[in-house]
Every structure is written in structure tokens, then in C-alpha cells.
Amino acid sequence: xxxxxxRRMVIKREGNRTVLAAARKRIKxxxxxxxxxxxxxSGGKDSLCLLDLILKLAVQGEIDPTQIIVEFIDEEAIxxxxxxxxxxxxxxxxxxxxxxxxxxxxxxxxxxxxxxxEDESFICWDSTRKKEWIRKPPPFxxxxxxxxxxxxxxxxxFLMKHNSDxxxxxxxxxxxxxxxxxxxxxxxxxxSGLARGNMVWPIxxxxxxxxxxxxxxxxxxxxxxxxxxxxxxxxLNELRVSQFFSVDCAKSLVKMNEYYPALxxxxxxxxxxxxxxxLYWDSEMFRRSSKTRNKLEDPKDYKAEVFKLLNNPQKNFxxxxxxxxxxxIIQLLVKYSPIIExxxxxxxxxxxxxxDPKKRTLRAIIxxxxxxxxxxxxGRRKK
Numbered sequence: 364x365x366x367x368x369x370r371r372m373v374i375k376r377e378g379n380r381t382v383l384a385a386a387r388k389r390i391k392x393x394x395x396x397x398x399x400x401x402x403x404x405s406g407g408k409d410s411l412c413l414l415d416l417i418l419k420l421a422v423q424g425e426i427d428p429t430q431i432i433v434e435f436i437d438e439e440a441i442x443x444x445x446x447x448x449x450x451x452x453x454x455x456x457x458x459x460x461x462x463x464x465x466x467x468x469x470x471x472x473x474x475x476x477x478x479x480x481e482d483e484s485f486i487c488w489d490s491t492r493k494k495e496w497i498r499k500p501p502p503f504x505x506x507x508x509x510x511x512x513x514x515x516x517x518x519x520x521f522l523m524k525h526n527s528d529x530x531x532x533x534x535x536x537x538x539x540x541x542x543x544x545x546x547x548x549x550x551x552x553x554x555s556g557l558a559r560g561n562m563v564w565p566i567x568x569x570x571x572x573x574x575x576x577x578x579x580x581x582x583x584x585x586x587x588x589x590x591x592x593x594x595x596x597x598x599l600n601e602l603r604v605s606q607f608f609s610v611d612c613a614k615s616l617v618k619m620n621e622y623y624p625a626l627x628x629x630x631x632x633x634x635x636x637x638x639x640x641x642l643y644w645d646s647e648m649f650r651r652s653s654k655t656r657n658k659l660e661d662p663k664d665y666k667a668e669v670f671k672l673l674n675n676p677q678k679n680f681x682x683x684x685x686x687x688x689x690x691x692i693i694q695l696l697v698k699y700s701p702i703i704e705x706x707x708x709x710x711x712x713x714x715x716x717x718x719d720p721k722k723r724t725l726r727a728i729i730x731x732x733x734x735x736x737x738x739x740x741x742g743r744r745k746k
Contacts, residue, residue, distance in 0.1 A: 382569050383577065389565040390417055390532065394426040399529030402433045403522075404452065406445040406586060407604050409534035412577050413566055414452060417532075421459055431461030432529070436518045437504065438472060439487045440497050440633065442623070444586040445604060450501070451584075467500035469513040470521060473684070473718075474634060485634070486514055495633050532563050538570050591622045665708040669696075672715050680715075688719050695725075699732050707731055 394400055402417060404410045414433065421428040433456050435449050453463040467488050474485035488500065500506065507513075510524045522531075566574075578585055588604050620627050672679045673693055680686045692711060696703070703711075707728060714724040 382566070382573055385568070386413075386416060386565040387420060389563060390420060391425055393530050393532055393563045393565070394420075394430055396530075397427075398430070399432055400430045401522075401526045401529050401531045402431060403531065403533040404433050404435050404449065405534075405604075406435070406441075406449040406452075407534075408574050408578065408585060408589065409536055409566065409569075411448075411452075411583055411585065412569070412574055413532065413534040414456075415577075415581060415583050416565070418455060418459065421461070428459045428461050431456060431459070433461065433463045434522065434526075435463070435465050436470075436522075437465060437467045437487075437500065438518075439467070439500075440630065442586065442588045442604065442619075443498075444588050446498070446501075448584070448586045465501060465504045466508070466518070466521075467504040467506050468508065468511055468518065468521065470511070470516055470518045471514065472517065487518075489514075492633075497629050497633050526561070530561050530563060532565060534566055535564050536569050536574075537567055588619070591619060595619070595621070665712045666705060669708055669712050669715065672712075685715075685718060688725075689715060691722075691725060695728065695732070699736070702735050703732060704735065707735075 402414060404414055417426070417431065420426045421431065433453070435453075437446075437449075449465070453465065456463045469490060470487050472485045472487050488496065488506070508521070508525070511521045569577075577583070586604065592604075669692075673689060673696075676686060676689050676693075680689045692715060695711075710724065710728055710731075714728065717724075719725055
């Protein structure tokens, strides 16, 4: 891994502890009660940091490796290098004495390409379309489970039921999902602690630079897709790898065709509307903010565009998911519209047009509004 990934790590967090020391402490606390510990793993950069930390603590004898149950949700439409990475880590966990559940389930999944068909339900590993699967499941994959309602549950629904008898550790980070802010960090740690229900987020306060520095210094091999994304012009804070049909990954498919020549053929066979990525990857559909888009669209009054969309929701939001998203935005505007800045309206516009199934953009919007609100109140107190 090149030194380009290595930047200065945050020195202090939680008193005098580094974010690395704090993460280790949180992991040890999660394992200290003797319960099952389910570890969410995707093969991406954040979960690689998390699983490497756990594995090393187990090797050092600081946690019990037999408590570890790693869970990988195979969403079918993933890069080959991600599959290879996950297989490598599966071998490490099994050799250590832990368990590794590789789920290839018929779960309902969001596809940003299905918006034109008024259908937001992409079924992973669809048993009625086996000939069109993007890849074959590994022989050890779990294809069925009694707690799963096939073709109805999302993987989040399934995992909530499946993991209710233990503790769940994930690599979710605030900087990854909502743009890091001191306001949200203070609110999160002081009001709700570092866990909610049976969920624990050991690296919640890591920045992107912390992640890349850890992977570099600990010599953790990363999937080559990250290097390809970086070479194609993606910024370090935009290097997200997920299922092909999520909006985060779909906008990169055209660029990745250079590195994986047969990729688009497989994807279009499975999801015919994927050709839209080739036509509109540099547009609002994929929330692009490139010079090309800015030249084509600006100057645009995004506040006016947002209210134009919301004034006729039945016409402009034809799917259940997009309508729910619009309703959430309306509630937000009713409460905060007097203080929302113009730049936030552009994000809101992209959220309405491009969709927001995992509510990542909405959380970022709320964070930015809360920061504005906090700064406004602080300014009033000083006066």
C-alpha cells in the first residue's frame, strides 16, 4: 500500500487516549461479558480496521476468540477483489477458533436503477434468476435461514433478529456517514454513550486519515478497487465500496469498466437499467458535483427547486421509498427552514432526486443544520 494513504493521525480523543487505544478498550469491553459477539464485516476499509484490531487482541490473549462470530452479507453484486479479501479474512478467523457466517440470502435490497420502474426492490441471489447472477456463491455460503423471510426482509431486518442474543460490533464511523463534526461527537458521547441496545461502534470517532494510517502502518492489505478508484480521480474521502446498485458505487461503474472490461456486461444482464450509469454518471442522479455538472446546472436556485419538487409530491415521488424520503425532508423544512443555508439546499435537492435509502444524506443534512443552530445560539448568547 503506497505512502499516499498515510497522513497524520488524530492525537487525542477521550482524555489522553488516542483513537486507536480508545477503540481497543471498547472492543475489550464488548467481549468482557462472555456473550456472543457478532462482528459485521464488509471487506471495506473500515471493517478491515475493525477486524484487524479484534484479531490482534485475540492473538494477544486479551479477548476470547471463541466469542467471535463474523458476519458477511454477500450482496451478489460485489467486486472480485472484495470477495477475495473476505475469503482471506474468513480463513484467519476460522484458524483462530472463531466463527464466520457468509450469508448469500434472498434479501430485499435497494437499487438506484429501479427508480424508473417504480420498484426499489432488488432481490439479492434471486432464485428465479439464477442464470443472471453476477457471480456464483461460494460452496460454504449460508443460503437459507429460519429467521429470514425470503424476498421480504432486508439484510438489516434479518440481522436484527438473528443477532438479538449477543452484542453486535460494527465499523460505522461518523465521518463516513455524516461528515465529522464536534457538535455530533459531543451529543453522541454525552447523551447516549458508545452503545445503543446491543450495538457497539468502536471506531465511531475515527477520521478517514485515521483509517488509512492504521491500514498503512499495520500493513493490512486492501482490495485493489480502492487503488483503482483513487487512480480514476476519486478523493480519499470518497473511496466507498459497496454493492454495485447503491448510489455510492453506481456512479463509479463507468470508470471501473477500464479496470474490469467485462463488468458492465454482467451488470446490465442482471440489472438492465444499469446503462443509465453510462449516460448520467455525471449528473444529479448520482449526486455528482463535478465541473461538468456545475457548468451545465449553475447558476441554479436549489431552494426553489426543492420547494418545486415538494409542492407536488404525488407527481414527483412515485415510489414508496422516495415518498417517505420526501416526507422526512418536509418535516425537516417545517422545523428549520428559516436557518437553512443555500449550500444545504443543494444537498437536499440531490437527496430528493437521487434517493437516500440508508438515510446517510439525511443524517448529514441534519448534522449540518444542528451545527448551524448551535452556532446561531452561541452567537446570540455572546451578544
